[in-house]
Amino acid sequence: MSHKKKVTIYDLAEKINYSPSTISRALKDHKSISKKTTKLIKKAAQEMGYRPNSLAASLRNSKSNTIGIMISRINRPFISSLISGIEETARLAGYNVIISQSNDLFDNEVSNAKVLCDSQVSGLVVSLSMETTNYDHFRQFEEMGVPVVFVDRVPDQFNSYRVVIDNYRAGYDATKHLIDEGCKRIAHFAGSQKMNVYRDRKNGYLDALRDAGMEVDEKLIYEFYTLSSEEGEKATQELLSLPDPPDGLFSSNDTAAVSAILCAKKNNVKVPEELAVIGFNDDPVASIVDPSLSTITHPAIKMGEISAKRILEHDPDSLDKDVAEITILNTDVIIRDSSRKKSKQN
Amino acid sequence: MSHKKKVTIYDLAEKINYSPSTISRALKDHKSISKKTTKLIKKAAQEMGYRPNSLAASLRNSKSNTIGIMISRINRPFISSLISGIEETARLAGYNVIISQSNDLFDNEVSNAKVLCDSQVSGLVVSLSMETTNYDHFRQFEEMGVPVVFVDRVPDQFNSYRVVIDNYRAGYDATKHLIDEGCKRIAHFAGSQKMNVYRDRKNGYLDALRDAGMEVDEKLIYEFYTLSSEEGEKATQELLSLPDPPDGLFSSNDTAAVSAILCAKKNNVKVPEELAVIGFNDDPVASIVDPSLSTITHPAIKMGEISAKRILEHDPDSLDKDVAEITILNTDVIIRDSSRKKSKQN
DNA sequence: GTATTACATGCAATCGATTGTGTAAAATTT
DNA sequence: AAATTTTACACAATCGATTGCATGTAATAC
Numbered sequence A, B: 001m002s003h004k005k006k007v008t009i010y011d012l013a014e015k016i017n018y019s020p021s022t023i024s025r026a027l028k029d030h031k032s033i034s035k036k037t038t039k040l041i042k043k044a045a046q047e048m049g050y051r052p053n054s055l056a057a058s059l060r061n062s063k064s065n066t067i068g069i070m071i072s073r074i075n076r077p078f079i080s081s082l083i084s085g086i087e088e089t090a091r092l093a094g095y096n097v098i099i100s101q102s103n104d105l106f107d108n109e110v111s112n113a114k115v116l117c118d119s120q121v122s123g124l125v126v127s128l129s130m131e132t133t134n135y136d137h138f139r140q141f142e143e144m145g146v147p148v149v150f151v152d153r154v155p156d157q158f159n160s161y162r163v164v165i166d167n168y169r170a171g172y173d174a175t176k177h178l179i180d181e182g183c184k185r186i187a188h189f190a191g192s193q194k195m196n197v198y199r200d201r202k203n204g205y206l207d208a209l210r211d212a213g214m215e216v217d218e219k220l221i222y223e224f225y226t227l228s229s230e231e232g233e234k235a236t237q238e239l240l241s242l243p244d245p246p247d248g249l250f251s252s253n254d255t256a257a258v259s260a261i262l263c264a265k266k267n268n269v270k271v272p273e274e275l276a277v278i279g280f281n282d283d284p285v286a287s288i289v290d291p292s293l294s295t296i297t298h299p300a301i302k303m304g305e306i307s308a309k310r311i312l313e314h315d316p317d318s319l320d321k322d323v324a325e326i327t328i329l330n331t332d333v334i335i336r337d338s339s340r341k342k343s344k345q346n
Numbered sequence C: 001g002t003a004t005t006a007c008a009t010g011c012a013a014t015c016g017a018t019t020g021t022g023t024a025a026a027a028t029t030t
Numbered sequence D: 001a002a003a004t005t006t007t008a009c010a011c012a013a014t015c016g017a018t019t020g021c022a023t024g025t026a027a028t029a030c
Helices: A009-016 A020-027 A035-048 A054-061 A077-092 A106-118 A136-144 A167-180 A196-211 A229-241 A254-266 A300-312 B009-016 B020-027 B035-048 B054-061 B077-092 B106-118 B136-144 B167-180 B196-211 B229-241 B254-266 B300-312
Strands: A066-071 A096-101 A123-126 A148-151 A161-165 A186-190 A221-223 A248-251 A276-278 A325-329 B066-071 B096-101 B123-126 B148-151 B161-165 B186-190 B221-223 B248-251 B276-278 B325-329
Touching (some): A009 A035, A066 A077, A066 A106, A077 A096, A077 A300, A077 B077, A077 B096, A096 A106, A106 A136, A123 A136, A123 A300, A136 A148, A148 A300, A161 A300, A167 A276, A186 A196, A186 A229, A186 A254, A229 A254, A254 A276, A300 A325, B009 B020, B009 B035, B020 B035, B066 B077, B077 B300, B106 B136, B123 B136, B123 B300, B136 B148, B161 B167, B161 B300, B167 B186, B167 B196, B167 B248, B167 B276, B186 B229, B186 B254, B229 B248, B229 B254, B254 B276, B300 B325
Parallel strands (some): A066 A096, A066 A123, A123 A148, A161 A325, A186 A248, B066 B096, B148 B161, B186 B221, B248 B276
Antiparallel strands (some): A096 B096
């Protein structure tokens, strides 16, 4: 009934008459221990069911081999894939991952940062909450020499690693695609303009319009907070009620884009003929909705892998605290039915 | 440039001339330290930027306040919501969560179990890999007195906590619903019959048919390995090519169900008129696909919350190692368009 | 005014692994 | 055979927080 008491290197030492230090060294194949002794010790360890206590090792080495992850919410396609990429890479390198959700609340993010810092994480991967505009709570990691990797939703200025896509470019390309398909009035669902992710996408949209000699109509631009389907539905309804409704829509995420498609259908507005739509992220729903949603790829798993690698390969002795290392990944326009006004190929 | 060295209770002790033990007690409001001293110590701790080292505390107390999670893959709707529920509950109780994916491979699951056990997790939440039929790698937790909560994909026999839905009932209800809608030949996409989750759903399906006096046609029953859209598509194609194709389909997950709907549409088979479909899980895609997919709810977040609570409330002194505590959650049939043959209400 | 109790704090061991330094014995060199 | 180097291992401190026990002082009781 009682729990098996844990076997430590001291138990082993006593049992087979070697010192704990020899045991410790033998178990990690330290060269100063003879082959014979090493084999003997390992065998005994096996037999006695010895299991290393990683907490003790972590404390002694003051490194936990753990990567902390701070995100808004796990149960979103992009985020869960991002985490998946981080975890896979971390695990293969012998690292654990600790996860904490902010639920997009700044205060949660701050307290989570504290907890993770106190947990002695070896590195931190962060995708900021919607509310975050102050980044002081990440200074503590910097001070402890713990590398911080911001991914996707990143601060404008913070000397650390950043893993992002070129949101401006993606926004430009998405909009350009609609223009190429013949759209004349293109609406935009933007996310919070406090986040550079959404700001950049919007700027790409604006510049694409300008480059095509099209006017920017502020009535066609919505700034959402969460880019939820509710927000998307409501805005679409308004757009369709305009005297001069748009014939194209670039949404900063797929959720709102899908709701726009559904709303259009409900209003007997044909997609893409009367309203061409392109989203962002390539969520699973994008290929399921009818008509299927054109969108921008968001390489979540790969971004996770790269983020993890940044931490794993981080050189603690590098003195360049004053440099930001930014990795920018490519995105692609995926053309599906929701925007295919004239092009039939592809 | 150099990292700020961490402030420990010894630094504090030296600075303000108290012993480390007093510091330690004061910081956690131990009653044997006077109010005045406590206040003074806390103030000093604040000023010197003291941060507790949770590793040290964990080692000393041999409890890490960490919940380990073992799942197949994070980036699936059910799993990510499950994790979300666990994390939220754990965090509010001051616990961290460590995640590891098995990618549905048994060997990964075994090695992950070892890692988490060595990490001294306070408890473990597990949803088994597809391949798992041997559960010996969970014994080590039992031996250490670490509570294990199996959720959703659980072992048939293992004395521990289990958090599940009534899959038999759900399978029965889903099938019964199709029968009520007038289906005469109902196909079934089953998952691996090595997993009781899918076995139970299938048994519910079989019994519903029998109770309705309908014959079971093995040609209409597919056993899938991953229940992927590829498998679903292929099987649907076969089913529709039968001389006597089914007029109803109960799929053990939404992914395959959606692929069936899309395949049917491609073949000009009307859903639900010619083929009524019901899925399982209520993934986001279920309400997006056209026609919208009827399905069975799978209370992922709630299951996560309960799983976490089982661990948080676990009494280590309880001697009932020989009892399994099973929590069974209710599911509901969500009727959408894909199965609404005659009922128009609701 | 002495005895008893309560209160506030310090001492030192502990959790388990790691590692710099020291040392005896064995191996090698000359 | 003496000198030198190498090999193989042990000692003891360390990481930082925790806690049972001891101790000294102040407060209360008789």
